[in-house]
Amino acid sequence: NAGVMQNPRHLVRRRGQEARLRCSPMKGHSHVYWYRQLPEEGLKFMVYLQKENIIDESGMPKERFSAEFPKEGPSILRIQQVVRGDSAAYFCASSPFRDNQPQHFGDGTRLSIL
Amino acid sequence: AQSVTQLGSHVSVSEGALVLLRCNYSSSVPPYLFWYVQYPNQGLQLLLKYTTGATLVKGINGFEAEFKKSETSFHLTKPSAHMSDAAEYFCAVQNTGNQFYFGTGTSLTVIP
Numbered sequence: 001n002a003g004v005m006q007n008p009r010h011l012v013r014r015r016g017q018e019a020r021l022r023c024s025p026m027k028g029h030s031h032v033y034w035y036r037q038l039p040e041e042g043l044k045f046m047v048y049l050q051k052e053n054i055i056d057e058s059g060m061p062k063e064r065f066s067a068e069f070p071k072e073g074p075s076i077l078r079i080q081q082v083v084r085g086d087s088a089a090y091f092c093a094s095s096p097f098r099d100n101q102p103q104h105f106g107d108g109t110r111l112s113i114l
Numbered sequence: 115a116q117s118v119t120q121l122g123s124h125v126s127v128s129e130g131a132l133v134l135l136r137c138n139y140s141s142s143v144p145p146y147l148f149w150y151v152q153y154p155n156q157g158l159q160l161l162l163k164y165t166t167g168a169t170l171v172k173g174i175n176g177f178e179a180e181f182k183k184s185e186t187s188f189h190l191t192k193p194s195a196h197m198s199d200a201a202e203y204f205c206a207v208q209n210t211g212n213q214f215y216f217g218t219g220t221s222l223t224v225i226p
Contacts, residue, residue, distance in 0.1 A: 004157070031212060042218035043158075043204065056213060091157055095212065100146045100165035103206075103214055105157035 002027065005074075006092050006106035013082050014114045021077040021109045025094030031055075032075040033093045033103060034067055043091065049075060050097075079111075087113045116141055116207050120217035128225045133177075133192040135220045137205030140186065146208040147188045149179055151201050152219075158204060164188065175199070200224045 005024040013019050025032050034046040045059040049069035060067065064082075069075040079086055089110050093103035121136040139145060146165050150158040162173025169181040175198075179190045188205060205217040 006157075033214065035216075043216045045214075045216070048213060093158075093214075095214075097212055100163070100208070102148050102160045102163050102208075103158075105150075105159070107155075107157045110155075 004092055004094050004104050004106035006090075006109050008109060009107065010110050010112070012112045012114060015083055016081050019079040019082050019086070019111055021079075021090050021092075021111070022074045023077070023092030023094075023106060024074040025092075026104050029094035029096050029104070031095050031097055032069050033095075034075075034077050035091045035093065037089045037091060037108070046077070082111075082113050084113050087111055116145065116209055116213075116215040118205050118207050118215050118217040120203075120205055120220050122220055123218065124221045124223070126223040126225055127195045129197055130194050133190070133195045133199065133222065135190040135203050135205075135222065137179075137188045137190065137217060138186055139188065139205075139207045139215075141207065141209070147179075147181060148206040148208065148214075149173065149177070149188075149190050150204045150206060151175075152204065153201050161190070161203075195222075195224045197224050197226065 032049045035043040047060050047067045048056040064080045066078045089108045091108045093105045095103045117140045119138045148163045149161040152158045162171045164171045164181045172178045177192045203220045207215045
């Protein structure tokens, strides 16, 4: 009964490199959400995806950030040409597509930019 | 769009005292409501949820919350704080489009 799995738990990148964060939703969940959390701040919504479809990306920065949730495999949050300001904890959550069902969260990926 | 307001980004209580964390939401229709807890270096865990039915909802670890439609509130309470309750707490609203909106969180400190 695996929960939401995120990997890696910690990721270190140098400025200008690419960061790829992976999220495998809970079994039976077809919806994935990505959030960013900075120290002393709350969760900032980034993007909401269904298999092969982006439902809402209103929280995604316009440049360098992209997300996908392919038919097979995990959801990927990709950050190109990382900058110091990208350092944060990134959380993935999943839910079934049914009203009144909560999101289930992974333990996050902590991204550090050198 | 929905919004969730958590009054008080930091709350301190003495061990054994009442815990009250406030949450208000804006919605034209009754939404689904949730409280989550986050411990350091971990993801969010569901504490409790309100969907329909009884407005007083009991969750894990002795927490409960009451949905008050007239006040558009969903405050979280616990009669007696324990040291292990120190954490970050998030209130969330889900609309019928399966989108979630989170408050900015309340950090609870328990003083021995």
